[in-house]
Amino acid sequence: MSSHKPASDRITVPKFVAMKRDGKKISMLTAYDHTMAQLLDEAGVDSILVGDSLSMVVQGHDTTLPVTLDEMIYHAKMVARAVHRALVIVDLPFPSFHLGVYSAIESAGRILKETGAQAVKLEGGVEQAEVIAGLVSAGIPVMAHVGLRPQLVMQMGGYKVQRDEEQLLADALAAQNAGAFGMVLECVPRSAAAKISAELTIPTIGIGAGAGCDGQVLVVNDMLGLTGGYVPKFVKAYADLRGQITTAARQYCEEVRGGAFPADEHSFK
Ligand SMILES: Nc1nc(=O)c2c([nH]1)NC[C@@H]1CN(c3ccc(C(=O)N[C@@H](CCC(=O)O)C(=O)O)cc3)CN21
Ligand SMILES: CC(C)C(=O)C(=O)O
Numbered sequence: 001m002s003s004h005k006p007a008s009d010r011i012t013v014p015k016f017v018a019m020k021r022d023g024k025k026i027s028m029l030t031a032y033d034h035t036m037a038q039l040l041d042e043a044g045v046d047s048i049l050v051g052d053s054l055s056m057v058v059q060g061h062d063t064t065l066p067v068t069l070d071e072m073i074y075h076a077k078m079v080a081r082a083v084h085r086a087l088v089i090v091d092l093p094f095p096s097f098h099l100g101v102y103s104a105i106e107s108a109g110r111i112l113k114e115t116g117a118q119a120v121k122l123e124g125g126v127e128q129a130e131v132i133a134g135l136v137s138a139g140i141p142v143m144a145h146v147g148l149r150p151q152l153v154m155q156m157g158g159y160k161v162q163r164d165e166e167q168l169l170a171d172a173l174a175a176q177n178a179g180a181f182g183m184v185l186e187c188v189p190r191s192a193a194a195k196i197s198a199e200l201t202i203p204t205i206g207i208g209a210g211a212g213c214d215g216q217v218l219v220v221n222d223m224l225g226l227t228g229g230y231v232p233k234f235v236k237a238y239a240d241l242r243g244q245i246t247t248a249a250r251q252y253c254e255e256v257r258g259g260a261f262p263a264d265e266h267s268f269k
């Protein structure tokens with residue numbers, strides 16, 4: 001299916017960055033497949049993240065560590081095929097950027113070549129500055145991810161609010177200086193997030209980081225009320241799709257069992 005929208009509608013990396021300068025808040029949501037990406041793009045979401053959260057949300061793992069680069073690429077292809085306006089960003093999974101700049105370019109290069117996405121995201125600030133700079137010098141737009149970094153869950157022993165302001169600012173500045181075009185700020189006190197956002201020229205996209213960020217991101221399953229297990233405190237439920245899907249599926253089962261479905265209009269003469 002070809003797009004009828006002019007190419008000028010597309011949110012490119014420079015347009016994404018300009019939204020901060022223009023004082024426009026940036027909306028971002030995750031998506032992992034074609035249907036959801038199409039819905040979000042048509043709803044006008046500015047950016048769609050193919051997050052490694054798909055390890056938990058789609059694949060049912062306990063952490064984001066198991067998802068592979070090949071699996072990220074598989075999902076990113078479905079998403080990018082559906083999206084005409086939003087900036088599509090793909091998470092570099094653990095440990096596809098930890099073996100040095102060379103391996104990071106190999107991983108991120110595959111994402112850009114094979115999926116149709118426009119940028120990658122990686123967890124890290126100060127300690128990933130060299131990798132960010134290497135990717136940028138290869139022409140690959142990089143979003144950083146500072147604060148709570150779910151790929152460090154084994155070291156942290158859980159998902160906790162990150163309160164070391166000095167470290168947070170150092171990470172954010174290192175990512176910006178290395179050439180990142182934006183960054184996610186995850187699970188940091190809102191005062192720290194606001195201070196960092198004011199300090200930086202590139203946009204900050206908050207998740208559990210308060211209203212002072214330049215944009216917001218949520219895991220789409222969480223905000224739609226689709227997540228079955230634990231949902232973090234920073235999530236707002238904009239729908240109850242679990243309830244609606246359960247009701248619909250129950251009704252279907254009843255109607256099949258009782259013979260009410262299919263009616264004549266759902267079959268052929
Ligand atoms: N469905 C889903 N939504 C997410 O937002 C998400 C994932 N999965 N998986 C990867 C990470 C993990 N995330 C999480 C998970 C839990 C907390 C959490 O429990 N936070 C505590 C703070 C506890 C503390 O600081 O001691 C909270 O009370 O919300 C935060 C972020 C965010 N990401
Ligand atoms: C929640 C966002 C920021 C993320 O990294 C993910 O979905 O993996």
Ligand SMILES: [Mg+2]
Pocket residue numbers: 051052053064091
């Ligand atoms: Mg992620």
